[in-house]
Amino acid sequence: MTDSSLAPPPRLLDRVRERIRVLHYSIRTEKAYADWIKRFILFHGKRHPQEMGAEEITAFLSYLAVDRGVSASTQNQAKAALLFLYKEVLCIDLPWLQDIVTAKASRRLPVVLTPHEVRDLLHHLDGTHWLVVSLLYGTGMRILEALHLRVKDVEFERREIVVREGKGNKDRITVLPENLIMPLQTQIEHARLLHESDLKKGLGEVWLPDALARKYPRAATAWGWQYVFPSPTLSTDPRSEKTRRHHLYEQTVQRAVSSAAKRAGITKPCSPHVLRHSFATHMLQAGYDIRTIQELLGHADISTTMIYTHVLNKGGRGVRSPLDSL
Structure with a gap:
């Protein structure tokens, strides 16, 4: 019988998914958050988020807005995913993350059919x-x-x-x-x-x-x-x-x-x-x-x-x- 104490700790994304399910978030939110966290890690050369902070998060969000040209709502979803990662999964209190500027959505008139x-x-x-x-x-x-x-x-x-x-x-x-x-x-x-x-x-x-x-x-x-x-x-x-x-x-x-x-x-x-x-x-x-x-x-x-x-x-x-x- 294998000693459970010798089992490897769960991977970061598995911990993210587990925490999301404990909090009863939807499967759509689970997929979106896991995807953004994975993108964040790959963007910084697979460094562990615990080793990163405000500078790396700001760089990633700026990259999404400037280089990728994503919408304000998309950028804000990425920020929400990273906020969830640090607060709910890594249990790191990072008050500066709340202060990172959130992109403002453009005010557009809705498309309406006659x-x-x-x-x-x-x-x-x-x-x-x-x-x-x-x-x-x-x-x-x-x-x-x-x-x-x-x-x-x-x-x-x-x-x-x-x-x-x-x-x-x-x-x-x-x-x-x-x-x-x-x-x-x-x-x-x-x-x-x-x-x-x-x-x-x-x-x-x-x-x-x-x-x-x-x-x-x-x-x-x-x-x-x-x-x-x-x-x-x-x-x-x-x-x-x-x-x-x-x-x-x-x-x-x-x-x-x-x-x-x-x-x-x-x-x-x-x-x-x-x-x-x-x-x-x-x-x-x-x-x-x-x-x-x-x-x-x-x-x-x-x-x-x-x-x-x-x-x-x-x-x-x-x-x-x-x-x-x-």
Whole structure:
């Protein structure tokens, strides 16, 4: 028997992943942080982070901004990963890291489709992709919020959808469009048949947050917890190594939207998130108050929602050009 005391200590990136999982960060954050820490180490010739400090971190972040030309949000994510490494993994108190200048994101107006463009886009989609994109435009949900949707959170009688663990780990309620009730019921029936088939094969588990999985061990196979938009294929969870049916892959929806926009002749940059911007702007145009839209979108600050007041279709902030009076 091998003496466990002689086993080599875990590698740094393994320690990072372990700490991230203890703190219940998402798998996306885990991958992003591990990647940035690896890049930081390689940038400095594979030196151990414990041997480095403010000078090396500043040099790396400057390299990203100046040489690589990354966006402010990307640079800030890299900084957050390094802050996590030093504070949570290496347990080194480095107050100077907080003082490193954070890149300021540029203030840009969101891309918004006209109602006619939305109709054209949806016309060039079909099946599940049509339903997902219609849901994004009809509810203002983010793409992952729609794909994470569980059967139990669709309230047909009250015509509402409960968005669980949205951005900022907050729950909220948004509207369920009447035109999507029957298509959603059909989709949920398809998901039920798929789930029953999985159960007969000894499968049928869905991913649940760790705390919930411990509290309700049988919930993973319960019908209400299944995804409304299950993946057509099974996959292995990279953390637990269990075989499960995850939700529809977000990249497939992104590609479908991009392809549909081209076929529809839409020249604006078009992604699933554009439908969320369009929802908010068109709600404002319809006369709904800004506070209602803030709640539906799940914005913590009203100033975030106010950006949509600048893209209303009023022609230059509603001002009449003197040229039109000639």
